[in-house]
Structure formats: C-alpha cells, structure tokens
Amino acid sequence: xxxxxxxxxxxxxxxxxxxxxxxxxxxxxxxxxxxxxxxxxxxxxxxxxxxxxxxxxxxxxxxxxxxxxxxxxxxxxxxxxxxxxxxxxxxxxxxxxxxxxxxxxxxxxxxxxxxxxxxxxxxxxxxxxxxxxxxxxxxxxxxxxxxxxxxxxxxxxxxxxxxxxxxxxxxxxxxxxxxxxxxxxxxxxxxxxxxxxxxxxxxxxxxxxxxxxxxxxxxxxxxxxxxxxxxxxxxxxxxxxxxxxxxxxxxxxxxxxxxxxxxxxxxxxx
Numbered sequence: 001x002x003x004x005x006x007x008x009x010x011x012x013x014x015x016x017x018x019x020x021x022x023x024x025x026x027x028x029x030x031x032x033x034x035x036x037x038x039x040x041x042x043x044x045x046x047x048x049x050x051x052x053x054x055x056x057x058x059x060x061x062x063x064x065x066x067x068x069x070x071x072x073x074x075x076x077x078x079x080x081x082x083x084x085x086x087x088x089x090x091x092x093x094x095x096x097x098x099x100x101x102x103x104x105x106x107x108x109x110x111x112x113x114x115x116x117x118x119x120x121x122x123x124x125x126x127x128x129x130x131x132x133x134x135x136x137x138x139x140x141x142x143x144x145x146x147x148x149x150x151x152x153x154x155x156x157x158x159x160x161x162x163x164x165x166x167x168x169x170x171x172x173x174x175x176x177x178x179x180x181x182x183x184x185x186x187x188x189x190x191x192x193x194x195x196x197x198x199x200x201x202x203x204x205x206x207x208x209x210x211x212x213x214x215x216x217x218x219x220x221x222x223x224x225x226x227x228x229x230x231x232x233x234x235x236x237x238x239x240x241x242x243x244x245x246x247x248x249x250x251x252x253x254x255x256x257x258x259x260x261x262x263x264x265x266x267x268x269x270x
Contacts, residue, residue, distance in 0.1 A: 016056030019043065019064070026073050027245070028066055042067050063256060069249035070256055072131075078110050079248055080128040082240040083232055090117035090126065104128065104240055115139050115227075119206055122270040124149070124224030125232050127251075128240070134255040138228065141203030145254070146179065148199040148226040149208050149270055153217035157183055157194040161215050165198065169214050176202060176211060193220060208270045222270050228254050 020034040023043070028034060034043075041049050044065045045057055057064065059073040072079075082104055084090070092113055094100040098120065105112040105128060115127040116139035129135055138145055168177035177200075184195035194217065198208060209219045225232050229250035235241060243251065 016058050016062075019045065019050060019055045019057050020053070022057060022059050022073055023064065023066070023071065026071055026075065028071060037066065044068075065253065066249075068253070069246075070252035072248060072252055076110070077131045078108065078112065078129060079131065079134075079243040079251065080108075080112065080240050081230060081232075081235065081243055081247075082126045082128055083235045083237050084118055084123055084126045085238045086121050086123045089120045090114050101126075101128070116203070118224060118270050119209075122149075122209075122222045122224065123237060124222075124270070125227045125230060126224075127227065127230070127243075134252065137255045138251070139203070144201035144203075145228045146199060146201045146226075147224055147228075147270075148180075148197065150184065150223050150225055151196045151198060151208060151212055151219050152221040153194050153196055153212050153219055154192065155194065155217050156191070157196055157217055159183070161217070162196070164215055165211060169211060171210055171214060173204065176200070176204070176207065178211070197225075199226075206270065224270055 019038065020031045023029065023034045024031045029037070035053055037043050038050055038053055038055070041051050043050050045055065046063050062073075064071045064073060082101075084101075088099045088101065088103075091100045092102055092105065101114055110130045112128040112130050113132075113135060115129060115135040118124060118126055127135075127138070137143055162181050162183060165178045165181040168175050178198045179201060180197075180199040182197050184197050186195050189195055196212065196217070198211070200207065204210075208222060212219050223232075230243070230247055
C-alpha cells in the first residue's frame with residue numbers, strides 16, 4: 001500500500017525505532033508476535049514488504065500496514081463513530097446558536113472535529129477525529145467515498161423509479177445516479193410512504209434529498225447507515241463509540257489510498 005507522497009526511510013536503519021517495538025506500542029501484537037509477522041512477510045513499510053527483524057522506522061513519517069490494513073502508529077490520534085441525531089448541525093460551533101457537535105466532543109481531551117457533514121435534519125453515521133489528514137481526504141468529493149442512506153419518502157415508489165435513480169437524473173448542478181438503490185420493507189412503509197435504500201459516492205450538498213425530490217418522492221426522514229467500510233450497526237441515535245481496530249485499519253487504508261488525489265475543499269451532506 002502506498003500514499004501519494006510516500007516518505008522515505010532516510011537513515012532509518014541507524015536512527016529509527018525498531019519496527020516490532022513500534023507495532024507493539026500501537027497495540028498490534030506483542031513484540032514476539034510482530035517479529036513472527038515480519039518473518040512471514042505480513043508487514044509493509046511505505047508499500048514495501050519488510051522481512052528483516054532489525055528494521056527501524058520513523059513512526060511520525062513512515063506508513064505501516066499489516067496484512068494489507070493500515071496501522072495508526074500515533075496513539076494520540078482518536079477516531080469515534082457518532083450516530084448523529086436530527087436537529088444537530090455538523091459544526092463545532094454554530095453561529096446561530098443551534099445544537100452542534102460540541103455536546104458529543106466535550107468529553108474528550110483531544111480537539112475532535114467531524115469528517116464531512118450531515119445536514120441538520122439528517123441523522124446517522126458521522127466520524128469524529130483529531131486526524132486532520134484523514135478527515136480532509138475522506139470528506140473531499142474527488143475521493144468519492146461510498147455512503148448508504150435509508151430514506152422514508154412520500155408516496156409509493158415503483159420499480160421504474162428505482163431504475164431511474166440508478167440510470168441517472170438531471171439536477172440543476174448536473175447529472176447524478178445512484179450506485180445502488182432498492183425498495184425496502186419495514187415500519188416506515190404505508191399506503192402514503194415508502195422506504196428506499198440508496199448508495200452513492202457523490203459529496204454534493206443535500207444530494208439524496210434532491211434526487212428523491214426530483215423523482216417525485218420528497219424525503220420525510222433520512223438516515224446515513226454507512227460511510228465507506230463503516231456501518232452504524234446497532235449504535236443508538238445520539239450515542240458514540242471508538243472505532244474498532246479492524247474498522248480503523250479499513251478507514252486508514254481507504255484514506256491513504258486517496259490522499260494523493262484529494263484537492264482543497266469539500267462537502268458531504270445527505
């Protein structure tokens with residue numbers, strides 16, 4: 001695995017820190033187990049497989065992965081999943097005095113901020129972190145992270161409408177199509193409403209609402225269920241939890257694969 005700007009080892013063999021010590025400190029495994037991983041060729045540094053036990057690295061610049069999954073060597077970095085409630089704006093300080101994300105981040109010593117945004121009336125998965133590079137990369141529209149939403153909409157959605165969403169529709173700011181879309185069954189279904197699951201990678205503002213409105217089915221309720229490899233699962237509205245080691249590895253791997261192509265600004269509202 002490589003990054004757009006891959007750091008070099010420099011004189012890491014002489015003045016770095018032993019790889020097994022760094023990975024043990026990062027919680028990957030004990031030094032003895034990490035040494036076995038190195039011998040088995042399961043660890044990469046800056047995209048190159050490492051097999052020598054004497055390898056030294058610079059944790060602040062070198063990129064390490066285990067079994068193809070990125071590892072965060074900086075233990076000061078924090079990654080949290082929030083199931084954002086409706087009525088909360090995706091901001092750390094709202095100038096209009098509306099409820100914002102500070103109520104969720106004030107319990108942490110680190111200064112956390114959100115990866116992308118969900119509009120105030122959309123609930124669901126939002127990542128909070130103090131990793132600025134990851135936040136910038138994953139939120140940028142050019143990176144195109146896949147997101148899945150469940151929308152309760154007005155009216156009875158037909159198979160033809162689902163096909164239209166997948167084929168593509170024209171909006172004021174250009175054409176758009178869903179990567180996936182399907183009708184769902186559940187408590188939100190009635191004679192006057194339908195449930196639609198829609199997956200897309202666009203970061204355009206309020207894109208899901210605008211798409212469904214364009215096909216004649218205004219959104220009544222919208223929840224983001226997944227963001228890239230992350231899924232809400234059973235996390236209740238208004239609750240948060242740290243990412244698991246597996247989830248963190250997936251997110252870091254995704255971020256590093258796109259860090260060379262992300263540009264300057266972006267939005268990511270449902």
